[in-house]
């Protein structure tokens with residue numbers, strides 16, 4: 001387990017997704033006589049980024065129930081009464097990818113000062129994508145509990161297919177990143193089986209199918225939270241990329 005969680009952390013630290021905030025605080029330098037010393041500024045000057053995947057007042061009963069179901073399994077009690085990591089780990093979710101990465105403060109000033117993660121840029125709680133991701137490294141699975149808000153309407157009273165695809169890309173993309181490091185979506189093949197009512201809570205379950213060289217193949221099912229209704233089935237292909245690939249595409 002420790003090995004697997006270590007791998008997750010490594011993958012996410014590469015993208016700056018875990019809150020190792022101590023690394024993120026800008027350092028300034030001061031002169032004392034002729035000696036210049038690096039000084040770490042106090043953390044209260046740099047507010048912690050908001051974790052958008054924590055419960056808020058817009059979450060309905062089903063969203064809360066599913067959140068608690070997985071959250072309970074993030075920490076388990078041993079027979080001796082000690083707490084230890086459980087099979088699931090909750091992933092934090094920020095609205096900027098680069099800014100909160102190590103050294104990313106500077107990078108984000110250069111190339112991402114206005115950019116916000118698509119799924120996290122509507123501040124009105126409950127209006128669009130309310131979601132939380134959990135990862136199970138033993139089973140190589142990732143789940144997302146999603147509550148789809150009223151701004152995501154497609155067919156009257158139901159969620160837009162593009163919004164569903166966005167969430168599938170987000171969940172499988174995050175999962176592929178954990179498994180393989182930086183990746184880009186090469187192919188998403190979605191079968192829409194049953195519409196998702198607006199305002200409802202659904203479960204996205206992402207599983208590793210196989211890895212072949214730079215390719216990571218993932219499957220993903222969107223179902224009702226009790227698993228009785230299948231909304232979509234997806235197969236996805238992610239290709240590992242280097243950072244220079246992202247920069248050369250600009």
Ligand SMILES: CCCCCCCC/C=C\CCCCCCCC(=O)SCCNC(=O)CCNC(=O)[C@H](O)C(C)(C)COP(=O)(O)OP(=O)(O)OC[C@H]1O[C@@H](n2cnc3c(N)ncnc32)[C@H](O)[C@@H]1OP(=O)(O)O
Nearest residue numbers: 015017169170173174177182183184185186187237239241
């Ligand atoms: C970026 C990081 C994201 C993860 C972050 C997670 C952190 C969590 C935080 C917050 C959550 C946010 C989560 C969001 C996630 C969203 C992810 C996206 O939406 S990414 C945007 C949409 N995707 C593009 O814009 C790609 C555009 N395409 C490309 O850049 C290239 O085509 C690329 C990189 C996909 C491949 O290009 P090549 O030059 O590196 O590779 P070649 O030589 O073309 O292909 C290599 C092999 O792959 C096969 N291949 C390539 N494309 C294929 C395809 N579409 N279908 C099947 N095979 C394909 C080829 O046939 C070849 O196979 P043979 O080695 O010969 O066996």
